[in-house]
Each structure stands twice: as structure tokens, then as C-alpha cells.
Amino acid sequence: MNLFADMRGRVLACLDQMVAEGALPQGLALDAVAVEPPRDAAHGDMATNAAMVLAKPAGLNPRAIADALAVKLAADPLIASADVAGPGFLNMRLVPAAWHGIVKAALSDTAFGRSNLGQGQRMMVEYVSANPTGPLHVGHTRGAVFGDALASLLDYAGYDVTREYYINDGGAQVDVLARSVYMRYLEAHDLSVDWPEGTYPGDYLIPVGEALKDKVGDAYIDKGEQFWLEDVRAFATNAMMDLIREDLAQLNITMDHFYSEKSLYGSGLIEKAIAELKAKGLIYQGVLEPPKGKTPEDWEPREQTLFRSTAHGDDVDRPVQKSDGAWTYFAPDIAYHYDKVQRGYDALIDVFGADHGGYVKRMKAAVAALSDGKVPLDIKLTQLVKLYQNGAPFKMSKRAGTFITLRDVVDEVGPDVTRFHMLTRKNDAPLDFDFAKVLEQSKDNPVFYVQYAHARVNSVLRKAQDAGIAVDDATLAAVDLAGLTHDAELAVARKIAEWPRLVEIAAKGHEPHRIAFYLYDLASDFHALWNRGNDDTSLRFLQMGDSDTTQAKIALIRAVAIVISHGLGILGVKPAEEMR
Known part of the structure; x- marks a missing residue:
């Protein structure tokens, strides 16, 4: 049940009546009419912009439209009042029964908050996609958590989601990995x-070198690269991908597919993708302008095979094949996304690190060209994570040799805290991760505050059960909630009512951090109600000797716990049953 969508439907029905009565002209487009929370909660429960967006096309004063609409809305049994403000905004207050209905919906509908926004569209979310040269580091952690939460959010909103990891095993870095493993061997x-300079000296390769020894014995000793490089490359890549899968498992992340870049070479797919672009008149032989700024001394104009990416919004055309005939790094990326389009996905999302900002326009241009603009590609960049301990930069053991690993972070604070905190900022904003603060038991720590709300509800349920009061969801959903009239109680119900709308907003914007923000706000309203009970005994959830009132109050907070559980599920966090 989406109360905001329901109220929008009621507004549209009133507008249809006004059209039928001649108060509004025929043929008005109503798509821009919205119902949402007012900017200032003191103004009401919901607000509609109907009069403002219809005034110009209707050729009428917005205030006149709002006044007429307010009269019709005030007649609705769920609307206590409809007041016009300013030039034509319309604020509505709902009767308590409207909020009681939301509580009952949360208790009785296991799909409360879920949406059919996606209508089963096939969505590919590619994330992490780190080079298979070592364990995942703290930067990868943020992309992994963001991508996984985004995939879960889209699934919750009705999309058919595939999670995919693109293995960058086709470049020179994999040869460096093989040489590093050979050193450990x-x-x-x-x-x-x-x-050798530029190799990977991390301790994580010690067991890989030992495993290679167990497999081949001394067969590669005193042998040139031509005898062992290819085999060791494959062996090392497989070992690193096993390590990466284990790292992801630490965060409870499971991919649907792992796609190898190396598999593109020799398959004909790169050639086919470039041929597809050439058939569209987007591949040509040309010479690029020198790099902007100071031209490198060794730069010289060379004719290359170029993709006319400027035809699809890029700043400059991009090389796909070098003058010596070798493919550029961009060519297999084009082929990989061509394969995504060929697999029939309706939309694509790539989650990249901040250092891939320069890839956004060219990749979007390639997908637009390959799909004739039919398959949108959204690229989300995740900014850097800075580690602190009590406000000071934090140095940890570096098993990787040069960086702090995902596993270091998870071992320090656990997967749930790691995941939640990684989503407490928008993906394109830098994130500070203070190991002391993310474990702090205070309101300032959103992870604790949300988990504490869920645990507090469970503690009330246990006490009620011990007192012989039935608190199963079916019983609570049937309870009379008419006694829930206090502003603090209705504030909690109003926040619960925002959940279905919030899910759709977050899914449309590909913004899972909104879920974390919302859960914190819901927890705050719940804790505020709990604290009010310290002074006003009528607001306490357990009213001894009055099981009906107790059940009504518990119905409200059990609905809070249900929504928190759903929200944490999207974030990949287990709700706390009790705090220790």
C-alpha cells in the first residue's frame, strides 16, 4: 500500500470531476501532478502541486484552481482538511484512520513497500570488477556494497536483476601477476x-606460490618465461578469483555471473562489435588532436581507427585500434557491453571507482550507438574511503603489501557495520570510516541507532509474550487502532507511510543510500516515542491490565520493526534481535 500514490489518485479523481463540471478544460496532461510530504511538516501531512502545474496550460489562476480542488478534497473521508497556501500550493491533513491503515498494511502485507516500478524489466548491474591481481581493498569494498545494495533495491522495486563481475584478465597486469607468483614459487x-620493479610483493601470494610448487614441482625452475608464463597466468588468475570470491563472501555478496575479458579475445566478439559500429558509420581512420595542456615531447600524430563517440555525447572521438593493429583497452570494453546488449537487457548499470570518471561519456556513447539508444547505461562512480580511528588516520596491517584489504575492515568491525556505514553517504561523496565511531553505541552512529530500534521492539514483544499477550502479526493486524491518536504515535505511522514512496524514489535514482537515511529517520521517530513514554505513562507500549491498548501500541512498533527489517535486507544487513 502506497498511501502517497493512493492520495494522488484521489487528487486526480477530483481533477477529473472538475473537468467534467467545466471548471477545468478538457485534455490537460496530469503527469506532473504530484503528492508528497510538505517541506515543513507543520504545514500538513501531504501537499500537492496540482494547481501550480495546471494553471498555465489551463489558462487559470493557480489560486482559483487550488480553492476549488480544496473543496472537493475536504469531502474525502480520509482527509481532515485541505488548505491553500501561497500562490496555490495545497496542504492536506489526513484523519488518524489513514495512518492506522498503513500500520495494518505493514503487518498484513508481506510485500509492503515492494513496488512494480520495474515491471520485470531485465537490469544488469556490473560492480566490483577489480583486476584479479590481489585481494579486494577498502576502495573495492565501497563499490561492492553499493552495487550489491543497488541490485537488491532494484529487485525490491520490481526489476529482474542480474549481478555481474567483469574479470579484467586480458591486460598486461595479469602477466605481472604471473611473474609475481613465479617469484613466490x-x-x-x-x-x-x-x-623486479612493478611486481606484487604482498604476502597473499605466498600460498599461491606454494600451491604452484605442489602442482608442478620443480618443472619451472631455471626456465624462461616462454615455458611457464601462460600456465602460471591462468593458475594465478584462478587463485586470485578464488580469493576475491572469498572476500565477497565476507560481505555476503554472491554474483550471478563472472565474465572474463580474456574470453573476448579470439572469440570474434570484438571484431563483431566494431563492425556493428562501422556499419552505422561510426568507425573511421583519423588522427586525434594532441592532449590538452602541455603536449608531451614524445607525442606525434598517428593515424588510428577511431570510434565517432562525439556523435553520442562524448567530448572527443576515441581510438579502438592502434596504428600497429592492436586493440586499445577501450575495444574489449565496447565488445563486453555489446554482449550485454545482445543478451537482451533492458537497462545497464556499471559501478566504477572514482578513477574511472573519464570512462563515463565514452562508455555511454558506445552503448547508445550499439543499442540505437534503446538500452540506457547509468554509470555510478564511488568515491574514496578514508580510514580513521578516533578521528586520526588509521594504519592497519597490510597483508596485501601496499593497501588495506576488505577483509581487514570486515575483521575489525563485522560485515553488517561495514555494509551499513558504506551506505551512509551518497556514492559520489567521499566517505570517512572511523573504526571507533562505527562501533559507538550512540545516536550519532546510524548503524547502532537503527539496530537498537529493531532490538528494542523485540524486547517489548518478548515482555508482552511473557505477560500472556498475543503479539503475532495476524493478531496485531486485526486490533482496533482507534486509540492511537497522540502526535508522537502518528508521527511514527506517518514515517512508515513514506516507505513505499521512498523505495520508488531510491530505485528511480539508483540511490540505495536513501534507504539508510530513511531507516535512521524512522528509528529516530521510534526512539522519540519510546522516550516520551518515560514522562507520559499513557505512551508506554505495555499498558498492564489493558491488553487491547497494549496490542494497539505494539502493532505500531511491530510495523516499525518490519520496515526496518525490509530496509536492512535491501542493504544486506541482518536486523539485530537484541543488543549486547
């Missing part, structure tokens, strides 16, 4: 080695 044979 030699060490496993008790041989002294000099690490």
Missing part, C-alpha cells in the same frame, strides 16, 4: 629472488 623452493 621460487621462494617456496627456498631460492633467493630479486623482485
Whole structure:
């Protein structure tokens, strides 16, 4: 049940009546008419912009439309009052029964808050996609959590979602990995080695080198790269992907697909994708302008095969094939997204790190060209994470040799705290992760505050059950809620009513952080009601000797717990049953 959508339907019905009566002209487009919370809660429960958006096309004064609409809305049994403000905004207050209905819906409808917004559209979310050269680091952690929560949010909103990891195993970095593993392989044979510059000296490769020794014995000792590079590359890549899967499992992330970049080479898919663009007149031979700013001394104009990406919104055309015939890094990315389009997805989302900002326009241009503009691509960039301990930069053990790993972070604070806190800022804003503060038991810590609300509700349920009061959802959904009339109680119900609308807003904007923000606000309203009970005994949830009133109050807070549980589920966080 989406009360805001329901009230919008009632507004539209009143507008239809006004058209039928001649108060409004025929043929008005009503798509822009909205019903939403007012900017100032003191103005009412809901507000509509109907008069403001219809005034110009109707050729009427917005205040006149609002006055007429207010009269019709005031006759609705769910609307206590409809008041016109300013030039034509219309604020509505609802009767308590409207909010009681929301509580009952949350208790009785297991799909409360879910949406059919996506209508089953097939959505691909590609995220993490780190180079398979080592364990995931703290930067990958944010992209992993964001992408996974976004996929869950879209699923909750009615999309058919696929989670995919693109394995960057086609570049020179995988050869570097193979050489690094070979160094560890030699060490496993008790041989002294000099690490070449640019290799990966992290301790995480020690067991990989030992595993290679167990597999091939001394077969690669004193042999040139031509004898072992290809085999060690495959062995090392598989080992790293096993490690990455284990890292993701630490955050309870499971991918539907892993797609290898290397599989594109020799498959003909790169050639097919470029041919597709060429058939559209978007591939040509040309010379790019020198880089902006100071031109490098070794720069010289060279004819290359270029993609006319400027035809689809990019700043400059992009090379796809070098003058020597080798593909650029961009070519397999084009082919990979061509494959996504060919697999029949209705929309695509890529989650990249902040260092991929320069890839956004060219990638969008490629997908627009390959799909003839039919498959939208949204690229979400995740900004850096800075680690702190009590406000000071935090240094941890670096098993990777050069960076702090995902596993270091999860081992320190746990997966639930890690996931929730990674979503307490919008993805394109920098994030400070203070290990002390994310474990702090205070209102200032949103992770704790939301979990504490859920645990508090459960503690009330247990006490009620001990007192012999039935608190199962079916019983609570049938309870008479007419006694819930206090502003603090209705404030909680109003916040619950925002949940279905919030889900759709977050899904449309691809913004899972909105879920975390909302849960904090809901928890705040709940805790405020709890604290009011310290002074006003009539607001306490357990009214001894009055099971009917107790059940009504528990129905309200059980609805809070249900919504918190749904929201945390989207974020990939387990709700706390009790706090310790």
C-alpha cells in the first residue's frame, strides 16, 4: 500500500470531476501532478502541486484552481482538511484512520513497500570488477556494497536483476601477476629472488606460490618465461578469483555471473562489435588532436581507427585500434557491453571507482550507438574511503603489501557495520570510516541507532509474550487502532507511510543510500516515542491490565520493526534481535 500514490489518485479523481463540471478544460496532461510530504511538516501531512502545474496550460489562476480542488478534497473521508497556501500550493491533513491503515498494511502485507516500478524489466548491474591481481581493498569494498545494495533495491522495486563481475584478465597486469607468483614459487623452493620493479610483493601470494610448487614441482625452475608464463597466468588468475570470491563472501555478496575479458579475445566478439559500429558509420581512420595542456615531447600524430563517440555525447572521438593493429583497452570494453546488449537487457548499470570518471561519456556513447539508444547505461562512480580511528588516520596491517584489504575492515568491525556505514553517504561523496565511531553505541552512529530500534521492539514483544499477550502479526493486524491518536504515535505511522514512496524514489535514482537515511529517520521517530513514554505513562507500549491498548501500541512498533527489517535486507544487513 502506497498511501502517497493512493492520495494522488484521489487528487486526480477530483481533477477529473472538475473537468467534467467545466471548471477545468478538457485534455490537460496530469503527469506532473504530484503528492508528497510538505517541506515543513507543520504545514500538513501531504501537499500537492496540482494547481501550480495546471494553471498555465489551463489558462487559470493557480489560486482559483487550488480553492476549488480544496473543496472537493475536504469531502474525502480520509482527509481532515485541505488548505491553500501561497500562490496555490495545497496542504492536506489526513484523519488518524489513514495512518492506522498503513500500520495494518505493514503487518498484513508481506510485500509492503515492494513496488512494480520495474515491471520485470531485465537490469544488469556490473560492480566490483577489480583486476584479479590481489585481494579486494577498502576502495573495492565501497563499490561492492553499493552495487550489491543497488541490485537488491532494484529487485525490491520490481526489476529482474542480474549481478555481474567483469574479470579484467586480458591486460598486461595479469602477466605481472604471473611473474609475481613465479617469484613466490621460487621462494617456496627456498631460492633467493630479486623482485623486479612493478611486481606484487604482498604476502597473499605466498600460498599461491606454494600451491604452484605442489602442482608442478620443480618443472619451472631455471626456465624462461616462454615455458611457464601462460600456465602460471591462468593458475594465478584462478587463485586470485578464488580469493576475491572469498572476500565477497565476507560481505555476503554472491554474483550471478563472472565474465572474463580474456574470453573476448579470439572469440570474434570484438571484431563483431566494431563492425556493428562501422556499419552505422561510426568507425573511421583519423588522427586525434594532441592532449590538452602541455603536449608531451614524445607525442606525434598517428593515424588510428577511431570510434565517432562525439556523435553520442562524448567530448572527443576515441581510438579502438592502434596504428600497429592492436586493440586499445577501450575495444574489449565496447565488445563486453555489446554482449550485454545482445543478451537482451533492458537497462545497464556499471559501478566504477572514482578513477574511472573519464570512462563515463565514452562508455555511454558506445552503448547508445550499439543499442540505437534503446538500452540506457547509468554509470555510478564511488568515491574514496578514508580510514580513521578516533578521528586520526588509521594504519592497519597490510597483508596485501601496499593497501588495506576488505577483509581487514570486515575483521575489525563485522560485515553488517561495514555494509551499513558504506551506505551512509551518497556514492559520489567521499566517505570517512572511523573504526571507533562505527562501533559507538550512540545516536550519532546510524548503524547502532537503527539496530537498537529493531532490538528494542523485540524486547517489548518478548515482555508482552511473557505477560500472556498475543503479539503475532495476524493478531496485531486485526486490533482496533482507534486509540492511537497522540502526535508522537502518528508521527511514527506517518514515517512508515513514506516507505513505499521512498523505495520508488531510491530505485528511480539508483540511490540505495536513501534507504539508510530513511531507516535512521524512522528509528529516530521510534526512539522519540519510546522516550516520551518515560514522562507520559499513557505512551508506554505495555499498558498492564489493558491488553487491547497494549496490542494497539505494539502493532505500531511491530510495523516499525518490519520496515526496518525490509530496509536492512535491501542493504544486506541482518536486523539485530537484541543488543549486547
